Amino acid sequence: MTRQTTERGYAKINLHLDMTGRMANGYHRVETVMQTVSLYDEVTVTLTEDGTLCASCAITGVPTDEKNIAVRAAALFLGRIGASEGVRIHIEKQIPMAAGMAGGSADAAATLRCLNRLYGEPLTVAELCELGATLGADVPFCIMGGTAYADGRGDRLHPFPAMPDCHIVCACEGEGVSTPWAYRLLDSLYDNFEEGGSYRPVDTDGLKQALTCGTLTEIARSLYNIFETPILRERPVAAELRSLLLENGAVGAMMSGSGPSVFGLFDSECAAENAAEALRQKGYRPYLCRPIVPYETK
Numbered sequence: 668m669t670r671q672t673t674e675r676g677y678a679k680i681n682l683h684l685d686m687t688g689r690m691a692n693g694y695h696r697v698e699t700v701m702q703t704v705s706l707y708d709e710v711t712v713t714l715t716e717d718g719t720l721c722a723s724c725a726i727t728g729v730p731t732d733e734k735n736i737a738v739r740a741a742a743l744f745l746g747r748i749g750a751s752e753g754v755r756i757h758i759e760k761q762i763p764m765a766a767g768m769a770g771g772s773a774d775a776a777a778t779l780r781c782l783n784r785l786y787g788e789p790l791t792v793a794e795l796c797e798l799g800a801t802l803g804a805d806v807p808f809c810i811m812g813g814t815a816y817a818d819g820r821g822d823r824l825h826p827f828p829a830m831p832d833c834h835i836v837c838a839c840e841g842e843g844v845s846t847p848w849a850y851r852l853l854d855s856l857y858d859n860f861e862e863g864g865s866y867r868p869v870d871t872d873g874l875k876q877a878l879t880c881g882t883l884t885e886i887a888r889s890l891y892n893i894f895e896t897p898i899l900r901e902r903p904v905a906a907e908l909r910s911l912l913l914e915n916g917a918v919g920a921m922m923s924g925s926g927p928s929v930f931g932l933f934d935s936e937c938a939a940e941n942a943a944e945a946l947r948q949k950g951y952r953p954y955l956c957r958p959i960v961p962y963e964t965k
Contacts, residue, residue, distance in 0.1 A: 670714045674781045675707040676773030677812060677961050678762045679805065680837070680923040680930050682830070684892045686853060687868045688860050690819070695850060695860060697804070697821040700871055702830050703812040704930075705956040706837060708760050708774055710737065712781035715753035720745075722756040729760060736802055740775040743798055744782045748789050754782070761954075763839040767894075767924025769805040776809035780962075796824070813960040814878070816871065827871075828878035830886070830958040834939035836917070837954040838908045838946055839928035844898060849925035852897050869893075883934050887919020895922040902927040908951060915942035 683700040690696050720742055722735045733739055741754040756778055762770035779795050790798070792810065799806030804821035816827040858864030874889035881889075899906040905927035912920040916938040917931030933939035943953035 672781050673711040674777040676710050676777030677703045678706040678768040683871050685868045694820050699817050701808050702814050702958050705959050706954050708762050710777035711757045713755040717753045719753045724758040726760045736771045737774040737778040740778045765843040766839040766928035767926045768928050772803050772805035773809045775806050812962045834933040834936050835956050836939050836942050837930045840904050840951050842902045842904050842927045844926045846925050883918050890921045894925045898926040915945040
C-alpha cells in the first residue's frame, strides 16, 4: 500500500451568500453560491505505524493537533473505515487564514481525498461529502469543487451554472474575522432571523441568469453577500482593499464568506496584474487566480 500522497486543497469565493432564517436545530439557514479558485494549499498525507495523528505547517498559528480540522478529518476517516494507522499531515499554506476563503475546510477536504486514495478509494465522493459535512459546512464543497449552489447550513450542494473563465484578484490583510462573531453581528442587525423579521433574502435568479448567458459585468452586478456591509464597517483594511480593486479596474468586487478577504473580477490578465501591482504598492499581498473545476467526481 502506498504510504504517502499529496493533494491540493483549493480556496473558494462566494458569489452569493445570504441567510433565509433559522432551522429547528438553531443553525442559520444559508443560501450561497460558491466557486473554486486556483489559489490552493498543498496537503501531503503520510501513513505511519505509530497510530498518532498530527499536522505540521511552517505558518505560525496553524494548530498541529486535533484543533486542526485536517487532523479531525483524518480521525473521522480512519474511524469510518476501521483503520488503525497513524497519519501525518503536512500543509504548505497559501490560502489566507480566517479569511472567508475556506482554507481550513480545503485542508480537511484534501486530507479526506488523500486518505481515500491511500486506502484504495473505499468511499465514494458522496460518502466523503457526508463525512466532511460533520466537520464543517464548507467541507463538502471543497471536496467537490467547481461552481455550486448550497443551502441548509451551506453543506447541501446543488448544480448551478458554471462561472466563465476570468481573472480574479483576492486580498486579505491581517484583520481576521471570527465566524461566530460575524453571525452574532448579523443576528443583532436582522432580528435574529426569526420568522416575520425585517430582513428579506435576495434570490439567486439574477446570478443564475448572468452565469448562464451574461457578461462578466452582469455577473459582477449580481454578486451579493449579506455579511459585506456590516463586516466592512468593522474591518477598515478590507474596505480599503475592496475600494482599491474597484479603483484599479475590477468589473466588480465583493467580500468572500464572513470576511475579511475581498476579491475583484477582471476581464483581462493585464487588468488583474495592474490591480495586483497597485495593491503591492500599498503594502498589501494580492493573490491572482482564476475560477476552476479541479476534480472529476464520481
